[in-house]
Amino acid sequence: MSIDTTKQSRRISRRTVLKAVGAAATTFSIPTVTRADAAGTIRIGFVSPTTGPLGVFGDADAFTLERIRALLGKGLENHGKTYNIEIIARDSQSDPNKASEFAGDLILNKGVHLMVPASTSDVINPVSDQCELNGVPSISSTAPWQSFVFPRGGSSDKPFAWTYHFFWGLEDALGTFVGLWNSFQTNKKVGMLFPSNTDGEAWGNRDYGLPPAVEKAGYTTVVPNKFQPRTNDFSAQIALYKQAGVDIVGGITTPTDLKTFITQCRQQNFTPKVVTVAAALLFPSGIEALGSLGEGMSTEVWWTPAFSFRSSLTGQNSAEIAAEWEAKTGKQWIQPLGYTHALWEVIIDILKRAENPLDRTSIRDAMKATKIQTLVGPVDFSSGPHPNISKTPIFGGQWVKGAKYPFDLKIVDNSLSKLVPTDGKLQPLHW
Structure with a gap:
């Protein structure tokens, strides 16, 4: 579901990225609540297709972000310190070029510590390419692992330095x-x-x-x-x-x-x-x-309310999260709901384990060592078919x-x- 933008995204200049994408950016982020005793603010860039032909893949993102922000309202604990969390979200509008531009803006202007290209190859690949170019850790899901690895020049013996992904394969x-x-x-x-x-x-x-x-x-x-x-x-x-x-x-x-x-x-x-x-x-x-x-x-x-795993964040099972979604939105459950929740399970686990959650290299190292049971199953980057991949069931x-x-x-x-x-x-x- 994507135009091959690997070469295109690599051509995007620093000047292009630093231009006023703000007017075109659709953001559903909220200001960080400042805490006097906070050790610092961890900034997370979140790029998702919430409008356009791929918008259905981002339907659950706003619902999940609201829950995650509430969960992190008092900050995140890491090695005895409390950190504020700022999630800066952008709508790619189903356009891979916009996804790449937003990623560059979040990296160079907003100084994000961690990037999350939420779903579909049209978001994941161009955003991940920007992260590799600029040395920013990235975690993604909801695209076959081959679509993440091969179009970006990866192979089984050629791992990426900064970008990781969990999903099933072709x-x-x-x-x-x-x-x-x-x-x-x-x-x-x-x-x-x-x-x-x-x-x-x-x-x-x-x-x-x-x-x-x-x-x-x-x-x-x-x-x-x-x-x-x-x-x-x-x-x-x-x-x-x-x-x-x-x-x-x-x-x-x-x-x-x-x-x-x-x-x-x-x-x-x-x-x-x-x-x-x-x-x-x-x-x-x-x-x-x-x-x-x-x-x-x-x-x-990929996921249904019948899955037996429980959330590491809320303790809920899949049926309970699906029921909460349906009660809140009035809509039938959708498969990305389970994965967008699991994505934040992995993100929070990484940030809690990072030696320094304000340091990109430290976050990357914690990401590489991830071993966690999520709503969609285990995520373990030591067991994948590629060094940056963890597979989930289908x-x-x-x-x-x-x-x-x-x-x-x-x-x-x-x-x-x-x-x-x-x-x-x-x-x-x-x-």
């Missing part, structure tokens, strides 16, 4: 997709749907992406050209799928692009048995936008008609993790 998502499809009778022909951006390049990669994993599992792939994000015409892709007679469509899109694609599938009489798409099908709003066609759509599942889910809400997300595949039991089997789509 190998896990691909295994989940195959697990879903293996449970259902099809002709094993899969049409691939990928946008022309960083996530599309990662998911469509011939070495580690979806096509080789699916082919290895015994499926035939049909891979059309990547589409431009926000396109209004999927005729070429649909024609190729129809010609090949595919039963399954798999890939990654935004909710807006998937709605356009599904609408045109129906108009052009292409009715696959299964549609399993990452990102776009994560959210109730995306499913509801499809109307009756939303029933039966399938996707990856499941396969399907949207069905709901009771309290129009649709409910049910777990129908747990072949990669038995953390949560299944709640049914994959069913065909109703066109």
Whole structure:
């Protein structure tokens, strides 16, 4: 879901960053409460996509920030000293260039000690690049680890100095997709749907992406050209799928692009048995936008209220946090809710352990040594597939008609993790 901005972000000059981004910046930060006995103020930069096509990924951020600010109202204890916490939040507006500019402003003008690019590759990668360039520790989540490592020039033997990330990997998502499809009778022909951006390049990669994993599992792939994000015409892709007679469509899109694609599938009489798409099908709003066609759509599942872990900050389990969200917002729970909470569990744990929480190198060293149980599972950077990565669990889910809400997300595949039991089997789509 991102334009490859690695080179672009590296070209952003100090002068550009120091210019008045303030007028364009959307901030939901609040002033720090000054304490007479405070040892200092730890400044945290928080960049998130709360508006624009990726805004659904940032929906839970304001809710969580309000809770975290209340929790830290009396400061943070570290080695017998109390520190004020100032969280300076910026809305990237789903624009990777703005994310990079805001990161530079927070680093060079605000002097943040720690950066948090909250979610999606369009925020995480450009912000992380600025952190690497300027020697600022960064912790992120909510993007496959390959999308974090490889587009930024990383490899298994080439760690980053300042930037760390916890989430599942493409190998896990691909295994989940195959697990879903293996449970259902099809002709094993899969049409691939990928946008022309960083996530599309990662998911469509011939070495580690979806096509080789699916082919290895015994499926035939049909891979059309990547589409431009926000396109209004999927005729070429649909024609190729129809010609090949595919039963399954798999890939990654935004909710807006998937709605356009599904609408045109129906108009052009292409009715696959299964549609399993990452990102776009994560959210109730995306499913509801499809109307009756939303029933039966399938996707990856990162977090649900059924997770058994408890928060290291509040002691609440996932069901309790989801219930609090629904009572506060009047909205159905969303998957990023669990991860944005877990992100702050990790942040606070790092700052409590840092030898000097006002020193960037000290924070980075504490980050590297992280071993904590969070709402989404354990985060441990000593156990990842890459030195800057810790992996978390994933499941396969399907949207069905709901009771309290129009649709409910049910777990129908747990072949990669038995953390949560299944709640049914994959069913065909109703066109």
